[in-house]
Amino acid sequence: MTGFSASAVGVEAWLAATYCLVLVGLAYVIDTLARRAASISEGGMSGGFVYHADHDAWQCPQDQWLWPQSFDAQNRVMRYRGTPSVCNACPVKSTCTTSSSGREVQRAVDSWPASEAARFHHGIACLVVLLGLLWPIGTALTGPGPDALLVLASAVVVALLLSLPLWSHLRRNPVFIPEAVAHQALDDVVAERQAATAALRRRRSSYGSDRREPDPGAAQ
Numbered sequence: 001m002t003g004f005s006a007s008a009v010g011v012e013a014w015l016a017a018t019y020c021l022v023l024v025g026l027a028y029v030i031d032t033l034a035r036r037a038a039s040i041s042e043g044g045m046s047g048g049f050v051y052h053a054d055h056d057a058w059q060c061p062q063d064q065w066l067w068p069q070s071f072d073a074q075n076r077v078m079r080y081r082g083t084p085s086v087c088n089a090c091p092v093k094s095t096c097t098t099s100s101s102g103r104e105v106q107r108a109v110d111s112w113p114a115s116e117a118a119r120f121h122h123g124i125a126c127l128v129v130l131l132g133l134l135w136p137i138g139t140a141l142t143g144p145g146p147d148a149l150l151v152l153a154s155a156v157v158v159a160l161l162l163s164l165p166l167w168s169h170l171r172r173n174p175v176f177i178p179e180a181v182a183h184q185a186l187d188d189v190v191a192e193r194q195a196a197t198a199a200l201r202r203r204r205s206s207y208g209s210d211r212r213e214p215d216p217g218a219a220q
Contacts, residue, residue, distance in 0.1 A: 017155035023132025
């Protein structure tokens with residue numbers, strides 16, 4: 001029985017094994033970049049507001065609180081809104097929001113591994129891993145010899161073991177549905193805001209008509 005001989009392994013087998021492991025590394029690069037982009041995006045969307053998990057509320061830079069208002073089950077986000085009277089009287093309102101209904105902040109209710117965005121990017125990463133497995137498996141099917149088969153099989157096993165965290169994240173986590181808040185989709189929120197804007201315009205129009213000058217002939 002002879003031992004393993006690296007010189008007996010063809011160049012194609014070494015290239016296939018290296019290609020497989022390099023794509024696993026690329027898959028983790030994709031996952032890391034996606035996670036970092038999500039973290040930066042969430043930080044930018046908060047705009048200096050600080051979330052307090054113990055109160056399930058946001059605290060704005062002016063030391064005011066935004067409380068849960070509605071939950072969007074489709075987009076998996078909780079919406080928080082400040083008190084309109086407080087926001088409208090705030091000295092920095094012009095740099096914070098143009099809404100007369102109070103500043104709104106959103107928070108994704110799913111952690112990154114359980115979020116739809118994470119599952120999407122993990123799916124891409126896992127697809128990259130599968131592409132990396134194609135070459136060594138295809139090379140092994142050509143019957144390159146026992147030494148080359150050992151190299152190719154080792155590369156495939158190592159790639160699968162290294163990619164296990166990516167595959168595990170594809171599992172669906174239990175759906176979190178907040179209680180004691182209204183469930184409202186994004187379309188409903190937009191329609192509600194449009195209705196409120198239209199109502200405000202009608203009120204302003206009625207105020208303008210009430211302030212019109214009286215008809216001089218009516219006093220005679």
